[in-house]
Amino acid sequence: MANVTVLFFARYAELAGRASAAVAVPSPATVQDVVRRVRETVPGAGALPERPLAAVNLRQVKLNAPVQDGDEVALLPPVAGG
């Protein structure tokens, strides 16, 4: 299993009612697997998009990127800096 920390921000944090969650997914796993697990198991997170922007360990990645045990996976609403 890969145990990862999932971070939620802005509107996604409001939907999930939390800023983070610990999630376990069978290895080998991708970011999409983590998103699927989050939407299924975290109350409120079912309202998150099926294919959100995501980052692993501070870098934006595609949803087919692999995740490893201990990774930090962030689910990012459309960015609006500036």
Add this chain to the structure above:
Amino acid sequence: MTHLTPNRIVLDSLLAEVQGPERGGTCVFMGTVRNGPEEGGVTEIEYTAYDAMADAEIDRMLTETEQQWPGVRVALRHRVGRIPVGEASIAIVAAAPHRADAFQACRHIIEEVKRRLPMWKKEYRIDGTTAWVDPSGKPVTHGP
């Protein structure tokens, strides 16, 4: 160092990070919290960030820009927290030997910020409502 600050942006200290005797042109971009006709009574915008990634992303943007325009020095501050209308949310400074590179580097960075910086903003309105803002500038949710 962090590029994020909860305090008002001080341009002089930012300029000091990039200016030098060999750089004759400096370009400054400031983004300011706005309440125009299309905003509908915005009083403040609250900026939140994925702080660690935002700092890392800004480091990467600045490095990439200085590699793309050799001789250019760039710096950026992005404010976080609630910012009233009329105050700056972001400042970018670019200094170069000549003005063309300073303008191009400065423009490049603000476009990269818009495209990839993990930050979000929530509008606070005079009628007490709030709304997350999507990249197209349209509110996406409302609440008390």
